Amino acid sequence: MLDASLTVTVGEGVSFEFTVTNAGHDPVEVTFRDAGKAEFVVYEDDTEVWRWSDGQLFAQVLQPARFEPGEEAVFAESWPDARPGDYTAEATLRVSEVDISARTPFSV
Numbered sequence: 572m573l574d575a576s577l578t579v580t581v582g583e584g585v586s587f588e589f590t591v592t593n594a595g596h597d598p599v600e601v602t603f604r605d606a607g608k609a610e611f612v613v614y615e616d617d618t619e620v621w622r623w624s625d626g627q628l629f630a631q632v633l634q635p636a637r638f639e640p641g642e643e644a645v646f647a648e649s650w651p652d653a654r655p656g657d658y659t660a661e662a663t664l665r666v667s668e669v670d671i672s673a674r675t676p677f678s679v
Contacts, residue, residue, distance in 0.1 A: 573599055573638060577662045577673035584651040585679060587611050589662035591646075591671055593638035600637050601666040606630040609646035610663045615656055623648050636666075653679045 572595035580586040589609050593599050611623040638644070646662070657678050664671040 573601075573664075573669065573671050575662070575664065575671050575673040577660060577675045579660050579675055579677040581653075581677060581679055584649050585613075585653045585660075585677070586649045587647065587660055587662060589646045589664075589673065590643055591638070591664055592643040593640055596640050598637055598639050600635065601664070601668050603634040603636060604665050604667055606632060606634070608634075608665055609648075610665055611648045611650075612661045612663075613650060613653075614659045614661065620658070621650050621653075623650075633667075655679050 572593070574592050574594045576590050578588040589611070607624055607627065607629040612619055613621040657676070659674055659676050661672060661674045
């Protein structure tokens with residue numbers, strides 16, 4: 572069982588920290604679809620205003636990963652040119668097997 576949380580820090584730009592933790596008692600195996608292991612998206616109301624992966628190319632390599640019980644992985648990115656407003660951030664683990672994501676509101 573993988574749990575996810577998303578922390579947003581506003582300063583010079585906006586920083587995102589997406590933490591995925593195996594909260595279960597058994598190992599969890601997943602397969603990353605490409606080299607971009609996590610996706611970060613920002614919405615204003617219901618409109619997408621920023622996506623971390625836009626304009627990026629990722630190696631098209633399937634990468635297996637195993638989360639042992641209690642193990643966590645942290646993925647971090649930033650949105651450097653955020654403008655003032657109220658937003659919702661969403662982070663998603665880019666794996667084939669399960670839908671693991673977290674959302675949180677924030678203001679700039």
